[in-house]
Amino acid sequence: MKGRGIRFAELFRKELLQVLRDPKVRFAVFAPSILLLLTFGYGGITTLRETPFAVLDRAHTAQTEAIVAKLDASTIFDRKRDFRDFADLKHRIETKDVKLAVMFPTDFSRSHEVNLIVDGRTAIAAQKALSHAETIIASQFRYGGVRISSRGWFNPGFDDVWFMPPNMLAILMLLVLMLLVSLVMTQERETGTLDQLRITPYTPFEILLAKGCCGITVGLLQFAMSLALIFGWFRVPYTGSFLALGVMGLSFTVTAVGLGLLVSIWCRNLQQAMIATVVVMVPLVHLSGMLTPVSCMPDALQVAMIFNPARCAVDALQRLFLEGAGILDVWAEAAYLFALGAGLFAFAWYGFRRK
Numbered sequence: 257m258k259g260r261g262i263r264f265a266e267l268f269r270k271e272l273l274q275v276l277r278d279p280k281v282r283f284a285v286f287a288p289s290i291l292l293l294l295t296f297g298y299g300g301i302t303t304l305r306e307t308p309f310a311v312l313d314r315a316h317t318a319q320t321e322a323i324v325a326k327l328d329a330s331t332i333f334d335r336k337r338d339f340r341d342f343a344d345l346k347h348r349i350e351t352k353d354v355k356l357a358v359m360f361p362t363d364f365s366r367s368h369e370v371n372l373i374v375d376g377r378t379a380i381a382a383q384k385a386l387s388h389a390e391t392i393i394a395s396q397f398r399y400g401g402v403r404i405s406s407r408g409w410f411n412p413g414f415d416d417v418w419f420m421p422p423n424m425l426a427i428l429m430l431l432v433l434m435l436l437v438s439l440v441m442t443q444e445r446e447t448g449t450l451d452q453l454r455i456t457p458y459t460p461f462e463i464l465l466a467k468g469c470c471g472i473t474v475g476l477l478q479f480a481m482s483l484a485l486i487f488g489w490f491r492v493p494y495t496g497s498f499l500a501l502g503v504m505g506l507s508f509t510v511t512a513v514g515l516g517l518l519v520s521i522w523c524r525n526l527q528q529a530m531i532a533t534v535v536v537m538v539p540l541v542h543l544s545g546m547l548t549p550v551s552c553m554p555d556a557l558q559v560a561m562i563f564n565p566a567r568c569a570v571d572a573l574q575r576l577f578l579e580g581a582g583i584l585d586v587w588a589e590a591a592y593l594f595a596l597g598a599g600l601f602a603f604a605w606y607g608f609r610r611k
Contacts, residue, residue, distance in 0.1 A: 304332050304381065304384050304385060304388065305331060305332060306331070306332075306333070306334035307332055307333050307334065307355050307356060307381075307385050308333075308334050308335075308336050308353065308354045308355055308356070309327065309333050309334070309335060309336065309354055309355065309356035309357065309358060309385075309389075310335065310336045310337065310338055310339050310345070310348065310354045310356075310357060310358070311324050311335070311338050311339065311357075311358045311359075311360075312338065312339040312341075312342065312345055312357065312358070312359045312360070313338065313359075313360045314359075314360060314361055314362045314364075315360045315361065315362055315363070315364035315365060317360075317364060317365055319364070319365070319396070320360045320364060322396060323358075323360075323370070323392075323393055323396050324358065326392050326393075326395070326396060327358065327389065327392055327393075330388070330392060332385075332388050333356070333385075333388075333389070336348075336353065336354055339357065345357050345359075345373070349373065349375050349409055350579070352375065354375075355374065355375045355381070355382075355385060356372065356373070356374050356375070356385050356386075356389060357372070357373040357374075358370065358371075358372060358389070359371040359372075359373070367403065368397070368402045368403060369402075369403045369404075369405065370393055370402060370403070370404050370405070371405045371406075372386060372389055372390070372404060372405065372406040372407075373406075373407055373408075373409060374386050374406065374407075374408050374409070375408070375409060375410065376408030376409055376410050376411035376412065376414055376578075377410050377411060377419075377574050377575075377578050377579075378419070378545070378574075379408075379411055379414040379415070379418075379419045382408050382411070382414060383414055386406050386408075390404050390406065410578040410579055411578055417490055417491075417492060418492055418493070418577070418578065419574075419578075421485075421486045421490050421492055422486065422492065422573045422574065422576075422577045423544075423546045423570050423573060423574070424546075425479070425482050425483070425486065425573060426508055426544075426566060426569035426570050426573055427541050427544070427546065427566065427570075428478075428482065429475055429478060429479060429482075429505075429508060429509060429512055430508075430512045430515075430537060430540065430541065430565075430566055430569075431537060431541075432475075432478060433471055433474070433475045433478075433509065433512035433513055433515075433516055434512055434515050434516040434519065434533050434536070434537055435516070435530075435533055436471060436474060436516065437467065437468075437471045437513055437516025437517055437519075437520060438516045438517075438519040438520040438523065438529045438532070438533055439520075439526060439529055439530070440467070440520075441467065441516075441517065441520030441521075441529075442520050442523050442524070442525060442526050442528070442529040443526060445520075445524070446525060446526065450463075460605065460608050460609045461605055461609075463608075464517060464601070464604060464605050464608050465601075467517065468513050468514070468517060468601060471509075471512075471513035471516060471517075472506075472509050472510060472513050475509035475512060475513060476505065476506065476509055479505040479509065483501075492577065493577075494576070494577055495577075495579075495580035496575070496576035496577060496579070496580050496581050496582065497576070497581070497582040497583050499583050500576055500581065500582055500583040500585070500586050500590075501576055503583060503586075503590050504569065504572050504573065504576065504586055504589065504590055504593075507589075507590040507591075507593035507594045507597070508565065508568075508569045508593055510593065510594060510597030510598075511565045511593045511594075511596050511597040511600065512565075513597070513601075514596070514597040514598070514599070514600030514601045514604065515536065515565075515600055516533075517600065517601060517604035518600050518603055518604045518607070519532045519533055519536060520604075521604050521607040521608050522607060540564055540565065540566040541566055543557065543561050543564055543566075543567065544561075544564060544566035544567045544569075544570045545561070545567050545570055545571065546566075546570050550567070565592075565593055565596055568589045568592060568593055569589070569593070571589065572586040572589040572590070
């Protein structure tokens with residue numbers, strides 16, 4: 257019995273060493289779990305904090321000042337400078353300087369009416385902000401009597417159908433194109449097709465460019481089919497520029513294909529490619545601001561996510577679908593995505609040429 261225990265212990269030791277002695281296996285086992293835990297731990301927080309709000313007070317009474325002070329004292333809201341007029345209110349909500357506007361009419365002492373306007377581009381955060389603001393305002397009136405009128409801009413009914421399908425458009429393109437390009441490249445390496453291509457007159461740049469153009473073509477077809485489903489089946493209204501929508505689709509497709517090529521260059525088999533794709537994709541998607549407001553994330557993470565391509569795409573699509581933005585409104589995001597895609601392709605070409 258003792259001999260069997262020793263034999264089993266030696267066999268267990270051998271299996272453990274077999275699994276953990278390879279640095280790539282160790283990375284595949286431990287890195288994804290740590291990275292995803294950090295991502296969801298910091299980026300999965302949906303609790304509102306320091307939501308920027310401002311006030312348009314036309315009554316200037318002691319009671320309105322008390323309400324504003326109560327909102328400002330909450331950790332949920334962060335007061336910005338007061339609005340000069342309604343035009344200033346409109347401009348600052350459109351530019352995302354504030355998320356919530358609190359307005360008191362001139363006859364507030366008699367009517368006890370409070371108007372709340374919230375940025376509805378992120379439906380979940382908008383509903384939470386309204387709920388907290390209404391609760392705080394109502395608590396200032398011991399026996400009731402306050403009338404709170406609330407509305408959301410850009411998405412009046414906080415309809416998730418207006419919000420979710422356009423956001424998922426960017427996420428699905430990232431997922432499908434990264435998987436397609438990385439798995440096809442890795443499969444060709446395993447079967448030897450890639451080695452056969454390299455002994456042909458084609459240069460590494462031409463081989464990689466052809467694969468990238470193929471991925472971009474497939475991505476644009478997917479983009480067109482997804483738009484047809486969004487407009488035809490879900491009936492999502494669109495008031496933006498179709499030229500801007502096409503440019504954004506092309507720019508994000510270029511970036512997604514560049515990421516897929518870069519992942520495939522450093523992976524030797526399909527399993528590594530799939531793990532690497534998940535490790536890269538999940539943080540980009542989860543920290544894109546699609547579900548969790550970026551303002552709820554730690555300050556350092558908010559700064560880092562400025563360079564997240566998924567966040568650029570989600571933000572631009574929200575503006576196109578909900579604000580009616582044009583090409584001049586999203587040119588900076590498109591230019592950044594094109595530049596990022598070109599940079600990723602350059603790194604992939606460098607790695608492919610060295611190998």
